[in-house]
Amino acid sequence: MKFNPLSLVLAALPFCANAFAAEPLVNQLKTQTAKIVYETYINNNWELMLMNADGSNPVNLTQSPTVHEHYPQVSPDGTKIAFSVDTGEGRDTVRSLWVMDSDGKNRRKLADGAREPFWAPDSKTIGFLPQEFAKFAVIDYSTKGMSFCDLATGKIQPHPNSEKLHHLYNPTWAPNGKWIAATVHAGMGFDHAILLIERNGTNIFNTGIPGCRPCISPDGKEIAWGPGDHEIATAPVDLDSDHPTVGPRRLRITTNKETKIYHVDWSPKSDFLSISRGPESDGDLTKPGTFQSACEIVGVYAKDWNIIAVSAKRNGVLDLNSATDADVAQLTKDGSSNKESDWFQPPAKK
């Protein structure tokens, strides 16, 4: 009988396929040069942390025991981080918009009564949502209008349709610069919706997708969002049109009813997603600088919440409760209210 080496290769293929399938996702993340910044609660204080894409080497970027930083948003060129800072207590809390270099240096304040920053594609302008009232309310949609801060001059200008923008939250700027996606709750005649707001005009489109907290992929081809407390979805989107449309859901990441998943963000190459995950709760008032509300909201302590990553290339349904480490990478593990992750590609060193 003549030995055929091809038969040996063919026989081994299923085992190889299994071996590939079983490779932990974190191994793929180890090869990434992208970084992730996120908020955490340590030593009775909110801080911003920076870690590698596989969750290794977490570094405290802010180290400010007397003020509370959250909601980090990195500029598309990877050089700066916009974030919010809380000072004061209760309804006298002042939430401010700050910016710093992506290594944590050169921090400066841009505006008071400002929340939920988002970057222009050219990294020269930061959009933000002015607070609805002078008195603080932790609920995320307590906003009125939309403003833009020119980073070079510090000059702040309202959106051309600012007067009519009300109760928006979680805005994100499309890479083509044309649209700003945001959720609206009980405002502008909408019950609840994910909207596309024209940057330089007054057009507003209801995407028709249910849920909240949209995030447009860096390649501009997809939108990720949370259709509910227990699902993250992605779908193709056409943002170049004057009448943008969202296609059917391509990927659905689900979890059980005892766990929430929120704050989805795309990696710079649109190939991975990071997500915050943890049990339902409504805060812990024994912790300074925190508020009582749904734990996914900025400023509310989220007990046992961590950040995970999944591949954005997969299709169909990924049930996190039956997922293996080939499907999911656990990026943080201490459960210390780790939320609002934001990927970025650090600029090449000169």
Add this chain to the structure above:
Amino acid sequence: MKNLLIALLAALLLSACGKAPTSEPTAATAPVKSDGPAEFVTASGIEMVLLPAGEFTMGADSGNPDEAPAHRVKISSFAMDKFEVTGEMMSKVQLPNPSHWSDSPKKPVERIRWRDAKQFCNERSTAEGLKPCYNEKTPDWDCDYSASGYRLPTEAEWEYACRAGAKEAYDFGTPDKLRQFGWVAENSEEKTHVVGQKKPNRWGLHDLYGNVSEWCEDVYDPAYYKTSPAQDPTGPPNPGKDVQRVMRGGSWKSTPEMARATFRTGQKTGNTDACFYTDYCGFRCVRRIAPEEFAKLKPK
């Protein structure tokens, strides 16, 4: 003849409620609470009705199982908002209006979480220099019933106010008149309406039978009436898990059955929900007023 007497009594009570002031109130001219309900305007301009202390039969043996047993309850005098809390009132204390329908600032607030309703109460108290009832440092925002500020009504206070001395399911009589007194499923066109457009109950309180259902302070327990105390009951203790709070009164989506004065329901508080979608959950406030303070208030 009996009905005529009742109608006359009701008319007398209502006319007493509606007297317009001709001068600044003094201890001598202010309405006296022992005479019956008396309307007044708070320091922040909100209309309220001071209800007299009294005793009534709470619940119904002929209703749903959680309405039984009917039992006698004594209630201390308290003041209740004449109308449901509106979007306009929320804005005054700088709290965002979460309502599905906010096309008019005078529409009742709905989709409001139980604790956010309590926050409104505390803010309103602070704005008027009253001692807030709720301790915002505790997980449930525990209520100090002795404080001078605003709070949610207890379930017993709510039913006492709604019944307005009547023994029937509706203080106005038979269900065929419900359309005159409340926005319910059969006349609401599936939405809320500006408060105060329907007839008030006999004590001058509007929209108790419809528009939005109203949060109460109490934990909901279907068996509570079996052990409820006879004087100013405040509901059972928090069981710690899957807690529901009492909602009372009909809403824009209620059947006549659900609008009955004794109808009870429990509702999850929404405290862990970023967006609370229950668009029939509203509220109104109450507070205790000492006679000497009432004498200084501005009667309506």
